[in-house]
């Protein structure tokens with residue numbers, strides 16, 4: 001894949017092969033956390049090829065998948081059809097995306113990687129966007145602790161999602177086994193937090 005490609009074009013190229021880049025099974029932290037959240041409307045930011053959205057739909061959530069890669073979301077649609085569930089799709093760059101107020105029971109951010117300013121703007125909207133009792137589920141890679149990093153540490157993320165209350169939060173180095181791109185040891189942050 002050309003290193004010249006940027007933004008959505010980069011991800012469209014990654015998702016072009018028929019094989020699912022991060023696999024078809026859901027992220028294991030999401031699979032553990034989601035049953036703790038009351039069913040309702042869920043939005044998955046940077047959903048990619050649909051593995052997490054399809055899992056949530058199978059649990060009974062009404063899921064909207066947001067991503068700027070139309071190739072990724074086309075594969076999400078194919079995966080959803082194979083699993084006989086329906087998703088809503090929004091092709092959008094998160095830099096132009098607003099989390100509507102009082103709209104969601106679950107907001108998911110699994111291995112999202114928007115720019116720092118985009119992430120901070122969206123995470124500042126989490127509390128207002130969640131309905132009472134709603135939850136935020138995050139897993140992300142950690143490359144540097146500081147908030148200025150695209151992949152910040154747990155402490156920086158916890159600041160950004162305030163005033164949500166964490167039920168579970170962890171930063172650890174763990175084995176990933178998700179398709180061909182998330183393989184081997186990675187340091188990640190995981191959060192399950194609620195609007196109380």
Ligand SMILES: C[S@@+](CC[C@H](N)C(=O)[O-])C[C@H]1O[C@@H](n2cnc3c(N)ncnc32)[C@H](O)[C@@H]1O
Pocket residue numbers: 008011022027045046047048049050051052066067068069072092093094095110111112113114115118
């Ligand atoms: C590492 S992949 C993870 C995909 C999916 N969440 C998963 O866990 O399988 C990152 C995803 O973020 C999307 N993405 C990155 N920056 C984005 C942005 N600014 N707006 C919308 N989507 C973005 C990419 O298209 C890609 O699908």
